[in-house]
Amino acid sequence: MHSVSDYYSAIQLRADRWSALRDVTSALTEESSEKRLSTLQKKADDLFQSLALIEPYWAFPGMAAFEHMRRQFAHGNFEDLAFSVGRVTRALSTGAYRRRNIPLERDSLDNEEHDDEAQLSPEARALSKPYFEVLIVDNVGEDQERWLRSNMARMRRPEDQFAYQALVVPSLEDALIAVLFNYNIQAIVVRPGLTLRSKMEQPILHKYLDRAGGSEQFEEMQPEDYGPELCRLIARARPELDAYLITERSVEDIAGHDLGICRRVFYNQEDFLELHLNILRGVQSRFKTPFFTALVEYSKQPTGVFHAMPISRGKSISRSHWIQDMGAFYGPNIFLAETSATSGGLDSLLEPHGPIKRAQELASRAFGSKQTFFATNGTSTCNKIVVQALVSPGDIVLVDRDCHKSHHYGMVLAGAQVVYLDSYPLNEYSMYGAVPLREIKQQLLKLKAAGKLDRVRMLLLTNCTFDGVVYNVERVMEECLAIKPDLIFLWDEAWFAFARFNPTYRQRTAMHAAAELRGRFKTDKHLAAYEKQQAELADADDETLLNTRLIPPPDARVRAYATQSTHKTLTSLRQGSMIHVNDQDFKGEVEQSFHEAYMTHTSTSPNYQIIASLDVGRRQVELEGFEFVQRQVEAAMSMRRSIATHPLLKKYFRVLTAGDMIPEGHRESGVTSYFDAEQGWTDMWDCWQQDEFALDPTRVTLAVGGTGWDGDTFKTEILMDRYGIQINKTSRNTVLFMTNIGTTRSSVAYLIEVLVEIAKGLDDLLDDASRMERLGFDRRVKNLMEDLPPLPDFSRFHDAFRTDQGTSEGDIRSAFFLSYEGDNCDYMELDGSLKQALDSGQEVVSAGFIIPYPPGFPILVPGQVVSSEILAFMRALDVNEIHGYRADLGLRVFTPEALAKHAESNLITAAK
Ligand SMILES: Cc1ncc(COP(=O)(O)O)c(C=O)c1O
Numbered sequence: 001m002h003s004v005s006d007y008y009s010a011i012q013l014r015a016d017r018w019s020a021l022r023d024v025t026s027a028l029t030e031e032s033s034e035k036r037l038s039t040l041q042k043k044a045d046d047l048f049q050s051l052a053l054i055e056p057y058w059a060f061p062g063m064a065a066f067e068h069m070r071r072q073f074a075h076g077n078f079e080d081l082a083f084s085v086g087r088v089t090r091a092l093s094t095g096a097y098r099r100r101n102i103p104l105e106r107d108s109l110d111n112e113e114h115d116d117e118a119q120l121s122p123e124a125r126a127l128s129k130p131y132f133e134v135l136i137v138d139n140v141g142e143d144q145e146r147w148l149r150s151n152m153a154r155m156r157r158p159e160d161q162f163a164y165q166a167l168v169v170p171s172l173e174d175a176l177i178a179v180l181f182n183y184n185i186q187a188i189v190v191r192p193g194l195t196l197r198s199k200m201e202q203p204i205l206h207k208y209l210d211r212a213g214g215s216e217q218f219e220e221m222q223p224e225d226y227g228p229e230l231c232r233l234i235a236r237a238r239p240e241l242d243a244y245l246i247t248e249r250s251v252e253d254i255a256g257h258d259l260g261i262c263r264r265v266f267y268n269q270e271d272f273l274e275l276h277l278n279i280l281r282g283v284q285s286r287f288k289t290p291f292f293t294a295l296v297e298y299s300k301q302p303t304g305v306f307h308a309m310p311i312s313r314g315k316s317i318s319r320s321h322w323i324q325d326m327g328a329f330y331g332p333n334i335f336l337a338e339t340s341a342t343s344g345g346l347d348s349l350l351e352p353h354g355p356i357k358r359a360q361e362l363a364s365r366a367f368g369s370k371q372t373f374f375a376t377n378g379t380s381t382c383n384k385i386v387v388q389a390l391v392s393p394g395d396i397v398l399v400d401r402d403c404h405k406s407h408h409y410g411m412v413l414a415g416a417q418v419v420y421l422d423s424y425p426l427n428e429y430s431m432y433g434a435v436p437l438r439e440i441k442q443q444l445l446k447l448k449a450a451g452k453l454d455r456v457r458m459l460l461l462t463n464c465t466f467d468g469v470v471y472n473v474e475r476v477m478e479e480c481l482a483i484k485p486d487l488i489f490l491w492d493e494a495w496f497a498f499a500r501f502n503p504t505y506r507q508r509t510a511m512h513a514a515a516e517l518r519g520r521f522k523t524d525k526h527l528a529a530y531e532k533q534q535a536e537l538a539d540a541d542d543e544t545l546l547n548t549r550l551i552p553p554p555d556a557r558v559r560a561y562a563t564q565s566t567h568k569t570l571t572s573l574r575q576g577s578m579i580h581v582n583d584q585d586f587k588g589e590v591e592q593s594f595h596e597a598y599m600t601h602t603s604t605s606p607n608y609q610i611i612a613s614l615d616v617g618r619r620q621v622e623l624e625g626f627e628f629v630q631r632q633v634e635a636a637m638s639m640r641r642s643i644a645t646h647p648l649l650k651k652y653f654r655v656l657t658a659g660d661m662i663p664e665g666h667r668e669s670g671v672t673s674y675f676d677a678e679q680g681w682t683d684m685w686d687c688w689q690q691d692e693f694a695l696d697p698t699r700v701t702l703a704v705g706g707t708g709w710d711g712d713t714f715k716t717e718i719l720m721d722r723y724g725i726q727i728n729k730t731s732r733n734t735v736l737f738m739t740n741i742g743t744t745r746s747s748v749a750y751l752i753e754v755l756v757e758i759a760k761g762l763d764d765l766l767d768d769a770s771r772m773e774r775l776g777f778d779r780r781v782k783n784l785m786e787d788l789p790p791l792p793d794f795s796r797f798h799d800a801f802r803t804d805q806g807t808s809e810g811d812i813r814s815a816f817f818l819s820y821e822g823d824n825c826d827y828m829e830l831d832g833s834l835k836q837a838l839d840s841g842q843e844v845v846s847a848g849f850i851i852p853y854p855p856g857f858p859i860l861v862p863g864q865v866v867s868s869e870i871l872a873f874m875r876a877l878d879v880n881e882i883h884g885y886r887a888d889l890g891l892r893v894f895t896p897e898a899l900a901k902h903a904e905s906n907l908i909t910a911a912k
Contacts, residue, residue: 010181011627012634014054015092021047022089025073025082044073053200057178059133059165060097061088065104080106098131129163130287130623133184134279137230138191139170155276162283172218172230173198179238180503183627186286187279188234188243188261190227192268224249228257235260237503240366240622242282244275286622290355290362292612294345299336301344309340337612340605349374349606350599359615366622367500368511369562369580373598374614376606379494379577380406382563384413386490386579387458388597389590390561391416395457396809398443401794402432402857403462403492408849412816412862417455417809418797419443420861423465424663425791429656429703430732431855432791434469434693435461436666437476438546443808444483445542450806453484462492463510466729466856467736468699469661470496472692474513475549477560481517482550488559488583495699497564497578498741501625502633504688505696514560514582521554530554559583569740570625571617576610628741636698636739637674639748643702646752648759654703656734658687658695666692698739705733705784707762708777723754731855733784789876792859792869798845798894800903801863814902815863815894819847824898829890830875838868845899847892850874851883860884866891 024044031037048070055066065084072081084104091097136148145168152166164186169178172194179185196218221229224247231243239261246266247254254265263282266275303313310316314335317327327335339346347354356374364372375382383406391397393415399407401420411418421439423432440459447456459480464470473491480487491510499505506512520526530551537548562580566572583590620628643655659672669687674697688694704714711730719725719735729736737751766777797810818824825847828834837844846860852874859870874885885891 010054011183011630012638014051014058017047017051017054018085018089018092021051022082022085025078025085028078029082048073054181056169056174056200057167057182059167059184060091060102061104062165062167068104099128129161131184132162132164132186132283132623133182134164134166135175135178135182135185135188136166136168136191137170137172137175137188137227138168138193139195140168140193151270151272152276155272160280161287162280164279171195171198172226172233174200175230176233176237179234179241183624183630186241186283186623188230188241189246189275189279190230190243190262191246192224192227192248194226194230196221196223196226225257228254228259228262231262232258232260238626239368240286240501240625242279244278283623286362286366287619288362289612289615289619290358291347291615292359292619294347294355295337295608295612298339298341298345299333303341303344307340309338311335312339334609337608339608346608349376349611350602350604356611359611359618362622363578363614363618364580366618367497367564367578367580368509368515369582371581371586373579373581374611375577375579375602376575376610377577377601377603378567378575379492379563379565380404381601382577382579383407383490383492384410385594385597385601386561386563387411387414387416387460388600389594390488390490391457393813394455396447396452396455397458397460398440398456399460400435400462402465402855403460404494405849405851405857407460407492408812408858408861412813415811415813416457417803418812418861419447419807419809420794422793424666425793426661427788427790428785429660429701429734430788430791431467431734432465433467433661433663433666434463434465434471437472437479437692440476441479441483441546441550442542444480445545446807447809448483449542450804452807452809456484456487458488458490460490460492462494463508464493464496464499464696464699466495466699467661467701468696470508470688470694470696472690472694473508473510474516475692477513477517477558478552479550481552481556481558483545485553485556486559486585489561491560491562493562494565494577495568496562497566498569498621498625498629498632501621502629504685505629508688508694510560510562511580511582514558518558518582518584521552521556521558526551527554557584559585566614566617571613571620571741573607573610573613575607576614576617578614625741632698632739632741632743635743635745635748636700638745639700639737639739639751640674640697642748642752643700643755646756648763649752649755652704652706652759652762653755654706656701656703661695661701662691662693668692700737700739701734702737703734703785706781707758708780708784710784711735718758719754725751725754729856732788789873790869792867792873795865795867795870797863798843798865798899800845800899800906803906810863812861812863815845815847815861818894818898818902819862819892821898824894825892826895827886827889827891828893830871832890834866834871834891834893838866838871842896844891845894847894849884850891852877852885853881853883858884860891866893 021044024040024047028037028040028044031040051066055061056063065088069081069084072084083106087102087104091102096102134152138148140148148168149166156163167178169175173196175188175190175194177198177200179188227245227247231245234241234243241261242263243261244264244266245254245259245262246268248268251267259265264278312335314327314332317323317335342348345355347356349356352360360372360374363374364370375385383404387407387410391414395414395416396419397411397416398419398421399411400423402423421435421443423435425432444453444456447453461471461476463473477489480489489510493499493510496509499509500511530553533551537544540548560582563577564580565577567574567576586594640655643649643653657673658667667687669691671687674684674687674695684697704711707714709718710732711734715727715730715735719727727735727737766774769777796808797812797815799805801811801815802809828837828844834844844866846862846864846866848862849858850860851858859873860866
């Protein structure tokens with residue numbers, strides 16, 4: 001039997017154990033041989049024992065039913081047992097227990113038809129009441145537990161919008177396990193009788209408690225503090241939940257506590273109706289979708305359309321003789337919901353006062369920001385809005401060079417002086433990692449030494465990177481603020497919107513880190529640590545500062561922005577994105593310019609369907625983000641495990657691990673892989689807590705060079721053309737499989753099947769291959785795996801675009817516009833004039849962005865000097881798509897005259 005550490009989470013563990021129990025109990029009914037019977041009984045007993053550690057944390061089937069099944073087993077009543085276990089297993093896998101009572105007795109009449117949630121029509125599912133579980137924390141006996149549960153059950157009314165079941169656990173520790181394991185829990189009722197410790201022996205528990213701050217802290221806690229402390233701890237694990245604290249203490253006494261997620265305190269009362277109504281209202285406040293609901297309502301109203309949009313209400317389609325198929329394909333609702341009206345219950349994205357405003361406020365709560373803004377043109381637009389709102393011409397911005405192109409264009413638009421930061425390269429896989437903190441600090445210290453720190457405005461990084469490298473966001477902000485206490489951070493979280501909904505991921509998000517820092521900077525402990533370090537670092541040189549974990553002054557300003565492509569990782573229509581803000585100076589300093597920037601980039605006809613989907617996507621994550629992200633990680637983990645352990649797959653493929661993608665020096669935990677059997681899943685927490693970089697395991701990079709195909713060929717000719725599997729990122733010898741919250745276990749199984757088939761095909765091919773064919777294959781593999789061109793660093797901006805030589809910032813905007821004048825530019829052939837020019841020591845300067853796909857970010861920007869490493873890389877590139885480069889003409893560069901003229905005009909401007 002698998003041990004707990006074999007599973008990423010208890011969800012899969014539980015499902016697998018119930019299925020195993022179903023198989024064993026059904027075999028028990030048919031077995032006659034004594035020996036085999038005893039083996040089966042032993043198996044069943046083990047499974048019952050392991051389920052006994054998990055079942056107390058779930059309302060269905062509930063401990064009473066579970067104990068009943070154990071008694072059936074003990075009494076050898078296998079027929080009844082097999083029936084009950086079969087029912088439970090089926091109800092768990094179909095989700096039927098969410099909709100109705102599941103009778104477990106054999107003589108009960110039950111219609112199992114249409115049980116499967118996934119098989120129900122969307123309309124039928126929309127009509128059934130959403131289900132959740134309420135966790136009651138109280139150390140009560142069986143009778144009292146029954147009394148509690150029946151009192152809660154009695155409060156149900158037909159008009160309730162949701163249905164719930166209650167489960168009872170005795171202690172603070174059990175409650176923490178429950179909220180971590182049971183994704184159905186939406187509300188917690190903490191009663192005065194709770195105890196501290198769990199009686200269950202759960203190794204996982206101790207790791208979790210360590211995350212929450214260590215169980216030693218409990219030693220000094222008084223029993224009356226258990227309740228408030230539990231509310232605080234749950235807030236760290238699942239901040240979206242609601243807790244209700246029932247206490248015997250006085251109001252004044254409770255008022256001083258940090259009550260975390262506690263929505264309401266009840267003083268020593270047993271008013272179950274009040275509790276019931278509060279629980280429903282709490283869930284309703286996450287369920288409500290102001291804009292989506294407004295749009296649905298609007299679409300029901302009969303309105304005459306006397307404004308733009310003939311497609312509104314489908315009029316131009318229904319009257320058409322030629323485009324009826326469009327109407328048939330999309331159905332009527334989408335057209336009923338298409339309108340350019342901003343009144344009549346709707347709202348304007350550009351100036352929201354109604355349901356869009358409320359939807360944004362809810363999103364802000366869900367994502368832990370101070371302000372959230374929706375965008376209907378992707379994170380590409382969000383990035384430009386944030387940069388334009390915060391950066392004025394001449395401001396220095398430190399930018400991760402391999403960031404998305406929208407940032408580079410943002411720099412051009414804002415007229416920033418750009419300092420490009422280099423990520424560590426992963427030459428073996430032709431991809432970049434992320435920017436080491438040391439490099440960032442070094443640049444800041446250089447700027448400080450040059451007296452330019454006051455002009456430094458922003459640091460812009462991608463978290464996480466396309467390939468899944470994740471920054472230690474809190475640490476980066478902390479140490480940078482220690483050098484420049486009002487630095488603004490723009491974290492491009494295009495790929496990281498889901499991260500908020502899992503405690504491990506959450507700690508590395510911008511909004512979480514910003515909130516943590518704001519809280520921490522106010523503490524006396526922080527002040528003392530800061531003062532102590534200041535005294536120690538009084539005469540420190542730069543090397544010491546680089547080697548020290550710097551502490552920022554308590555009055556440092558926390559100014560963080562995160563842009564997220566909701567559509568990439570959560571439920572939203574394409575282009576649905578959000579900007580999240582936690583900036584202490586937003587209201588005073590930024591609000592107006594943000595508004596202007598928002599106006600600059602936002603269409604005056606934003607798509608309502610996108611906005612509505614953002615609203616609904618927010619509802620989903622607040623209610624089931626925790627479950628979906630957990631399942632996603634689980635699917636990715638099982639994919640990693642299957643590929644790594646399959647004997648045939650191992651021959652041709654390799655899943656890259658944290659050890660492959662993050663150099664040792666940036667992985668302080670020393671952990672190289674998150675999924676092997678010995679380490680178990682919780683180890684991921686340790687790396688995510690301490691390492692400079694962590695790897696997001698949901699992005700699975702597969703080295704495919706061993707197949708003799710390069711990444712691009714593998715993607716298009718094998719995966720896409722032969723098997724219809726789509727992916728969107730490759731490198732020379734890797735392909736990236738991204739899982740998301742929609743990834744199922746069966747889609748993972750399909751992928752594994754396909755990979756096995758490909759590997760079998762290769763095996764057969766090589767089996768029949770001639771010596772020459774074999775040599776050819778080996779050479780291709782070697783070429784893909786070993787002979788890789790080194791990835792070039794950012795060279796530098798040409799002097800014509802720099803104000804002085806001391807630091808590296810460059811004026812990308814003037815370079816960009818200089819190229820508008822055709823006479824300023826020329827073309828050079830890579831292997832001809834360009835090579836000769838470099839060989840003879842001439843400086844060649846790019847006139848535009850050169851962006852090969854992959855890797856998908858500029859290897860040259862306007863004004864950048866072409867180095868021989870860059871030329872070598874371009875010559876070795878065997879990708880078809882290079883934006884900005886014309887194979888027929890060559891590389892577009894500035895003429896020496898244009899550069900000289902520009903440099904001169906710069907000098908004149910500087911002299912003035
Ligand atoms: C890091 C990063 N930022 C921003 C974007 C742009 O996002 P969107 O497609 O939502 O405009 C992308 C797109 O791939 C990206 O990878």
